[in-house]
Amino acid sequence: RKEVEQDPGPFNVPEGATVAFNCTYSNSASQSFFWYRQDCRKEPKLLMSVYSSGNEDGRFTAQLNRASQYISLLIRDSKLSDSATYLCAVNRENRGSTLGRLYFGRGTQLTVWP
């Protein structure tokens, strides 16, 4: 079973729509959680960290459910500039070490059309 499972989409939505991405992770020892945005042929860029209490950054809301090992990202009022691939990632540090490594989902492609 993959460490991180993510629906690859694609999602095609009109401007102004609300879209939700979901991600599940298999290892309950995972410690921190992230959403990255990746534009075509560019490196992943951190969009936001994800906390159990939920966190919001403008039109973006991220949620973590540790019991269900589930991460979500909600984008409200979609803009054309939101078109990109969204990657969820979990970080797990080795026992006795502070060195973490990221496990990524395969990414969900979003296209926002006018």
Next chain:
Amino acid sequence: DAGVTQSPTHLIKTRGQQVTLRCSPKSGHDTVSWYQQALGQGPQFIFQYYEEEERQRGNFPDRFSGHQFPNYSSELNVNALLLGDSALYLCASSFFSRYSGNTIYFGEGSWLTVV
């Protein structure tokens, strides 16, 4: 403050050749990790260097090797290139803080095409 820098940005190699990719971490970061991202996939962890030693390794063959230098910069070497090695190679640097944990930054990547 320069972020993570990688070189070269693009390169084309022939099957069977060897390639070396380079990475300079963000200032103040002491840990470097390498990831491979094939088209349509998420990045896959190759290995990680800290204090000039390989500390963790993903599921990659021994053809993939690396090095970290005293200034924390790193190299990724791939021998006997296969067509399937064509991918974006990402370097990530990080620094552990007891307050914020590991914060990881990616470089722009090196696009490798094997023909």
